[in-house]
Amino acid sequence: MKTHSKTKTSNVAKLFALSALCIALSACNSDSTSATIEGEIVSNAAPTVNAGIDQIVNAGDTVYLNATVEDDGEVSVSWSQTSGTTVSLSLSTATSTEFVAPEVLTDEALIFELSADDGTNDVVIDSVTITVRASSDYTSNTSAKLASWLINKDTTSTYIQNNGAVVEDVQSVEVVSVAQDDADVEYMYVQTTDIPKYDVTLTQEQVDALNNRPRAATDFYNGVTSAAVGQTISFGEDIGYNSSTENCNDTGGAGYWPPGSGCPTEQAVEAYFPITPTDLPDTETCETGLGTVGLMVNGTSIFNWGDGMSYGNNVWYTLAPIAEQYDVDVCGGHAANGEYHHHFYTSCLADLLEDDGDAHSPIYGFAADGYPLYGPYESNGQLALSGWEMRDYGASTSEGGCGTQGERSCTLVNQYDISQGTQISDTGPAIGAEVTTLSGNTLNADDGYYFEDYYYAQKTVAGAQLDEHNGHDTNDGKGYHYHITLSLDSDGKLQPSFPYQIGPRFKGQLADNSIGRCDTGETMGPPPRR
Numbered sequence: 001m002k003t004h005s006k007t008k009t010s011n012v013a014k015l016f017a018l019s020a021l022c023i024a025l026s027a028c029n030s031d032s033t034s035a036t037i038e039g040e041i042v043s044n045a046a047p048t049v050n051a052g053i054d055q056i057v058n059a060g061d062t063v064y065l066n067a068t069v070e071d072d073g074e075v076s077v078s079w080s081q082t083s084g085t086t087v088s089l090s091l092s093t094a095t096s097t098e099f100v101a102p103e104v105l106t107d108e109a110l111i112f113e114l115s116a117d118d119g120t121n122d123v124v125i126d127s128v129t130i131t132v133r134a135s136s137d138y139t140s141n142t143s144a145k146l147a148s149w150l151i152n153k154d155t156t157s158t159y160i161q162n163n164g165a166v167v168e169d170v171q172s173v174e175v176v177s178v179a180q181d182d183a184d185v186e187y188m189y190v191q192t193t194d195i196p197k198y199d200v201t202l203t204q205e206q207v208d209a210l211n212n213r214p215r216a217a218t219d220f221y222n223g224v225t226s227a228a229v230g231q232t233i234s235f236g237e238d239i240g241y242n243s244s245t246e247n248c249n250d251t252g253g254a255g256y257w258p259p260g261s262g263c264p265t266e267q268a269v270e271a272y273f274p275i276t277p278t279d280l281p282d283t284e285t286c287e288t289g290l291g292t293v294g295l296m297v298n299g300t301s302i303f304n305w306g307d308g309m310s311y312g313n314n315v316w317y318t319l320a321p322i323a324e325q326y327d328v329d330v331c332g333g334h335a336a337n338g339e340y341h342h343h344f345y346t347s348c349l350a351d352l353l354e355d356d357g358d359a360h361s362p363i364y365g366f367a368a369d370g371y372p373l374y375g376p377y378e379s380n381g382q383l384a385l386s387g388w389e390m391r392d393y394g395a396s397t398s399e400g401g402c403g404t405q406g407e408r409s410c411t412l413v414n415q416y417d418i419s420q421g422t423q424i425s426d427t428g429p430a431i432g433a434e435v436t437t438l439s440g441n442t443l444n445a446d447d448g449y450y451f452e453d454y455y456y457a458q459k460t461v462a463g464a465q466l467d468e469h470n471g472h473d474t475n476d477g478k479g480y481h482y483h484i485t486l487s488l489d490s491d492g493k494l495q496p497s498f499p500y501q502i503g504p505r506f507k508g509q510l511a512d513n514s515i516g517r518c519d520t521g522e523t524m525g526p527p528p529r530r
Helices: 012-025 136-147 204-211 347-352
Strands: 032-037 040-045 048-050 055-058 062-066 068-070 076-083 096-100 108-117 124-133 156-161 165-167 170-180 183-192 199-201 232-234 269-274 292-296 301-303 306-311 316-319 333-336 339-342 363-367 372-374 377-379 388-390 410-412 422-424 434-436 442-444 454-456 481-483 486-488 494-496
Touching: 048 108, 048 124, 062 124, 136 170, 136 363, 269 292, 292 339
Parallel strands: 055 124, 301 339, 372 481
Antiparallel strands: 032 040, 048 068, 062 096, 076 108, 108 124, 156 165, 170 183, 183 269, 199 232, 292 301, 292 363, 306 316, 333 339, 363 372, 388 454, 410 422, 434 442, 486 494
16 A cells, blocks of 8 residues: 655645745655644645455456445545456446456456545555456357367368468467457457368269259250269369359369359458357347358358348248258358358268267357357257248238238238237249249249248247247356257258348347448358359
8 A cells, every 4th residue: 555645734824834834844745634823733645545446256256346445535436447357347536346356368467456546645556456256168169169269270172372372270369358338248259361261072962963953955065064973072172063263264164163152262261259248138139130140160251041031022021941052162151352251051061070960069150249049950860940930821811821822912010929920021932933043043922032031939948949040048057059050851851941040139238340241241242143
């Protein structure tokens, strides 16, 4: 503790007289100021300050700072933090205040100073140290998150260039603190090129799927793929596609992507994901929108369900995994304005992560709000279950239908609450009607082709069942997390299941430095027309 004092008089005249007397007689000391003027002794001792006892607390605890200040007159006090992860004090100008101990990766000392000023003497300061013990759960969860990224500093892409070699996957990830709202917030800071290291050994089924494309005769230079069963294809390697020329001639990749989708380019992405995500209030929503909504652990972008296109007067919005099924590469991804991304499950990443469905899937990526995105499996052989279901258009309006089987003539008032009924809208394509995609492919607009074909069924979220955001917390130590969703078709094959990855709305809040945005995101739009 440091104590200082100086004289305080009852009026200006006494102050000048006292000052002169102190100078003349050298009668003033460092602890108080006193003198005799016309028989009156004027004295004011410096405040006595005790900031309280040092404490050891756990992350998440409410910490109370209780100081004592003694003075023979009025005194003002002020708390300040001089060391450690920044926290927000409930009061800064009272002797007692409180704060919540922050999550820390290792035990950390937070130092606070209380200053007292009586307006006359030197300011007196005392300090207190609060040692925050790291939570084992926080430390282990954070370590698991950091370890989930596929780090590569040296290996470069064989086929994608940018005035030289482009390093694949994620180059670095670290925990950084960013000052926000009078407190330090910890983030995972990720740097990536958005160019993955995918090597695919083609199966007979994959080669057949390539050659049986509806427009194979024109999609490939020779009418069929140049790749063979058992051949290992690297990301960007020519397999005979008559590719778009967008970016391909300058950066490579021609022949790997089907017509309509340009080649990806190095993106030099810098992304921040909060270590501890914060849920949105119940009164707020944040639509995922177009563009980047997260990153896969190999640094590739995650896009939501949409392709930016709609039928009619912006009513019936097409689902990218269906409308663009012939616009993606053998790993289920493609580029928009050079940004390579996935709208749905990719078996190529599953292979890299060795996720074969014999246990809970590992982390595949992170949403912009910081919550992790796990793969499709909840446990051995058990898929995570989407909470979204397709409408029955032939049902009554009270049950979410339009009253006529196969007719899209109404939309739901609220896709999160089917009980609110329907509203008349511009008529969309009939169920099963033929529609032409941007890349010129003809598809059937079956039930489930448009976003408006779905509603959230409000099922009890337990076990493998997911909520409206396509996530859950099963109290297994993983905390809240999203899932990639798949389902079995009538032939027993796994198919992408709406909403595919992250739901139509984020669960958590997006910070100002987030890689995504509410409502619109970084609008990229669909691949260009040929």
